[in-house]
Amino acid sequence: MRTEVARGVNHGLRWVLLGLVVVIVATVSVALYRGVGAVTGRQRCSATVGGHTVHLSPDQARNATLIAAIGVRRGLPARAVSIAFATAYQESKLQNLDHGDRDSLGLFQQRPSQGWGTAAQVRDPYYATNKFYDALAKVDGFETMRITEAAQRVQRSGFPEAYEPHAEDARALASALTGYSPGGRFSCVVDSPDGHGTAAATVTDLERAFGSLRTTGTVRDLVLDVGTGPAARRRGWSVAQYLVAHASTLQVATVSFNGRQWQAGPDSKKGWLAHSTPRGRVSVTLA
Structure with missing residues (x-):
């Protein structure tokens, strides 16, 4: 009888441990999927708008402020910058990557084979950002679309809903970095x-x-x-x-x-x- 009870207890513990592992893995996966993951290190940046805070590494912050600056220079609405941020979050975690799926490269993982430019061009964040905005400007009604729908019209990803989990972070960051939420919301x-x-x-x-x-x-x-x-x-x-x-x-x-x-x-x-x-x-x- 004791052996049977012990087996039952051990069996139950195994299921409990398995459940904990699943929860941990799922939590980590969601954390990595949403936004850019944990930001560590002494030097770091953040933006806080409407009670929502976005954390960035210095490299991510430099890329984000450049994407916002080009949007401001072009006279685009903050919504366009939000769409660009959500796209870059999903595609590269706001990093200027030298690798990707097949020939995808850069902040937006643009593919030279798909007509985005040469490999060197799409790895130039100024060029890549302007090319993204060029394509977005051709999307009728992007200002009122869900962020993921507008991003998908530009990117034509195999995962069209993948951009939406980044929408909240993207909106807060765009509002801060384009000056629509003034007063030093980003630091x-x-x-x-x-x-x-x-x-x-x-x-x-x-x-x-x-x-x-x-x-x-x-x-x-x-x-x-x-x-x-x-x-x-x-x-x-x-x-x-x-x-x-x-x-x-x-x-x-x-x-x-x-x-x-x-x-x-x-x-x-x-x-x-x-x-x-x-x-x-x-x-x-x-x-």
Whole structure:
């Protein structure tokens, strides 16, 4: 009798353990499928809009702010940027990949064999993002479609619903990075600069993403005049947050805009703090 009971207990324990394994695997799979997975490391970025927070690695943040910047430059609605983010989340986890299914490459896993461009072109994030927006602009009514439907019209994936789990993250990130949710909704924890940046290199980088900017300043102190209207403020926040995401590569020490300032190093954990800054101007200090 005891042997039979022991067998029953062992059998039950095996099923319990098997159930736990299934739950753990399912949880991990969902976490990896939704968004970009866990972000670890000392340096990291996040955007918080409407109580929803999106976490990004520095590399993902640089790619995200570039996708947003090109959308702003082209005058596209935030919805277009949301669709681009959901697509890049699903296709590459917002990383500029040098591999993929068959000949798929880059942020959007575009295939040279399908007419997206050469292998070198689709791995250029500026080219790839513009090609994505070119294709999206040809989709009638993309502004009112579900995000996954609009993305699928561009990508023609074998898994047409795969983009929808990323929609919430994509909307929050797009709202922050295009300036529709102002006030420094996006921020990064970044080490103090370990080199020296220049105003010339920073302007070149910014104008490649945003187009022509009105700038003044010295070698390491730069002022960008973005204007004061609602659209200008949105663009100003997009520029300011782009600079934060690219602080490590451009050697940015501080960014100030619209009464707030972000500072690299230990204070970057505090995000955007109140600061007396002229309206309509993004001010940047380089190390």
